[in-house]
Amino acid sequence: MxxxxxxxxxxxxxxxxxxxxxxxxxxxxxxxxxxxxxxxxxxxxxxxxxxxxxxxxxxxxxxxxxxxxxxxxxxxxxxxxxxxxxGKYHKQIRIEDNATGFGYEKLFHEYLTEIVSEVWVEDPYIRQVHQLYNFLRFCEMLVKGPCKVKTIHLLTSYDVGSGRSQQLSVLEEIKQSLSNYGVTLNIDFSSSIHDREIRFNNGWMIKIGRGLDYFKKPKGHFSIGYCDFDLRPCHETTVDVFHTKYTKKT
CATH class of the missing domain: 1.20.58.80 (Phosphotransferase system, lactose/cellobiose-type IIA subunit)
Known part of the structure; x- marks a missing residue:
């Protein structure tokens, strides 16, 4: 040898x-x-x-x-x-402060099997511009597959300040854009929502301490990590993954 x-x-x-x-x-x-x-x-x-x-x-x-x-x-x-x-499965992921490599694809793709057709997103903070972009990127991931998502349910809270009209306008634009891909976006608002969770109709439930907004602000519009979330530093947070027989709450 x-x-x-x-x-x-x-x-x-x-x-x-x-x-x-x-x-x-x-x-x-x-x-x-x-x-x-x-x-x-x-x-x-x-x-x-x-x-x-x-x-x-x-x-x-x-x-x-x-x-x-x-x-x-x-x-x-x-x-x-x-x-x-x-219905007892539980996996916990700890994202450290400034950690990278935790883009949405990395975090969710394992659970987005081909049978996923319906998604529930409960997050009180889909209202500021960067949070709305987070939700858009999450939707883009769903559209790319391999799942065949037909319906997305979003439950969030109203922007309490002057940004409410922008929030509603952007969500409506996302809704119209998704419809071009055969995906229906249902939007509901709650003043008491606090928990953050994402559920897929194949039984997976993901709870993120900071919801979809766990990325740090990039240093500039042309800095590494601005476009690719895998390269974006994260805030410290915990991700809990469960598998349940039923995801839709009664």
């Missing part, structure tokens, strides 16, 4: 070992969704090690480990699926 190939295999082994160590730690902490991702990534790395090494004894050891990890990953999948069926 060439020196370069040997170094490459060793790097794969280290990466696989570290990933599996993290998977086990998350598993022991009952953070099952995150541990499952690490198990899957680690298994892929170890399979690459098996493919790259010529040492039959090492191949055998890694195949045994891979088999054990695959069995555990399947058990976790079954556990997660049972929690979903029982």
């Amino acid at each position: 060439s020196r370069a190939r040997s170094d490459g295999t060793a790097a794969l082994e280290r990466a696989g070992a570290e990933t599996m160590k993290r998977a086990v730690q998350l598993d022991e902490a009952s953070r099952f969704q995150e541990s499952l991702v690490c198990y899957q990534e680690g298994i892929d790395l170890l399979l690459q090690v098996v493919k790259a090494t010529a040492d039959e004894a090492k191949k055998h050891r890694y195949r045994q480990k891979i088999s054990e990890y695959m069995t555990r990953a399947e058990d976790i999948k079954k556990h997660i699926e049972k929690e979903k069926q029982d």
Whole structure:
């Protein structure tokens, strides 16, 4: 085996070992969704090690480990699926202050399966200009798919100042624009709304401490992160993800 190939295999082994160590730690902490991702990534790395090494004894050891990890990953999948069926699934994501990489696609795409056709957005702060742009970008994500959204329900609060007419005008413009894509936007207002949550009719519910408005103001109109939310620094907030049998409140 060439020196370069040997170094490459060793790097794969280290990466696989570290990933599996993290998977086990998350598993022991009952953070099952995150541990499952690490198990899957680690298994892929170890399979690459098996493919790259010529040492039959090492191949055998890694195949045994891979088999054990695959069995555990399947058990976790079954556990997660049972929690979903029982309406007990809960995943929490902590977004640190100034963290990047948490654009709407990153946060929501995992839950926007093809069967999603109806979305409920409850957020009291869809009224200032930047908040209205946040909602527009969220709608753009829904239109792009892979879900087939036909109806979006927005429950928010009125702007209490002079910006009310602008708020209503912008929401009406978004509504008309969505209609061009076959999507109906239903808008309701409440003076007592406080909670922030987003629900999809496939059973997923996402509660964000700051609602859709968890991004910091960009330094300028031509600074990195102005257009791409994945590059925009965030405010500290917590995201709670649940799976319930029914999303529409009665």
